[in-house]
Amino acid sequence: MEFYKYQATGNDFIIIDNRDQQFLKDEKIIENLCDRRFGIGADGLILLEEHDTLDFKMVYYNSDGKGESMCGNGGRCIVAFAHFLDLFEDHTKFEAIDGDHQAEIINGIVKLKMIDVNEIFTDEDDFVINTGSPHYIKFTEDLEHFNVFNEGSKIRNSEKYHEQGINVNFVQILAADSLYVRTYERGVENETYSCGTGVTAAALPFINENKKIMVKTIGGNLTVYAEKVEKSFVNIWLEGPAKQVFKGKISI
Ligand SMILES: N[C@@H](CCC[C@H](N)C(=O)O)C(=O)O
Numbered sequence: 001m002e003f004y005k006y007q008a009t010g011n012d013f014i015i016i017d018n019r020d021q022q023f024l025k026d027e028k029i030i031e032n033l034c035d036r037r038f039g040i041g042a043d044g045l046i047l048l049e050e051h052d053t054l055d056f057k058m059v060y061y062n063s064d065g066k067g068e069s070m071c072g073n074g075g076r077c078i079v080a081f082a083h084f085l086d087l088f089e090d091h092t093k094f095e096a097i098d099g100d101h102q103a104e105i106i107n108g109i110v111k112l113k114m115i116d117v118n119e120i121f122t123d124e125d126d127f128v129i130n131t132g133s134p135h136y137i138k139f140t141e142d143l144e145h146f147n148v149f150n151e152g153s154k155i156r157n158s159e160k161y162h163e164q165g166i167n168v169n170f171v172q173i174l175a176a177d178s179l180y181v182r183t184y185e186r187g188v189e190n191e192t193y194s195c196g197t198g199v200t201a202a203a204l205p206f207i208n209e210n211k212k213i214m215v216k217t218i219g220g221n222l223t224v225y226a227e228k229v230e231k232s233f234v235n236i237w238l239e240g241p242a243k244q245v246f247k248g249k250i251s252i
Helices: 027-034 072-084 148-156 196-206
Strands: 002-008 011-017 044-049 056-062 091-096 099-106 109-113 121-123 126-130 134-139 167-175 178-185 190-192 212-217 220-229 232-241 243-249
Touching (some): 002 072, 011 072, 072 109, 148 167, 148 178, 167 196
Parallel strands (some): 056 091
Antiparallel strands (some): 044 056, 121 126
């Protein structure tokens, strides 16, 4: 079976064209394929499937083989893959676990429309925001020297969150429209180089008259656009590079 490897600001994914439904959706197989020592290695695995009315369907799994949430960087990668497969010209619409998404691609830069966010919850001094996947947002200083793995896994495995899990984003404010974000991802159970839904969640509290927030991650830069309408955030777009890295054959 043929697979492709894509990365979007260092968040990396195995992508398989599953329009023929040949891929066996088995948690252990997906976990093994994503293993960086015994498999191909990736933060997640994504299947591109047929859709009745839209260009395609995205089926996402974290590297632990479980798939219960949306992946923003994975969404941008599958748009680049669908473009590579000639499924659309420059604008597309596809279905993911959290609903339908519009996207566009220009010169390898993918802009993905995210779901509307109707509420920002607080947890002590921190925020909890669902952008298709659940995110804990904690502000910190000197993020470069911060222990994201230790502090992130503490919150993710805390009594309040351990059952459902949560992605934990540490955010340093660089300017009114510029952030640095590092994320401990549930389902990878480690820090990843970037998390699209996490970057989006981190940017939303900064959206007011300012509709564009630049976000630095370990793997590169992303831009979040959104509009605030009363307590809700609408017209949310995540923009950044998404790239095919290689292709190969799975021998299982
Ligand atoms: N890397 C992703 C987020 C993937 C989902 C997350 N790990 C979860 O389980 O909620 C992104 O770019 O959004």
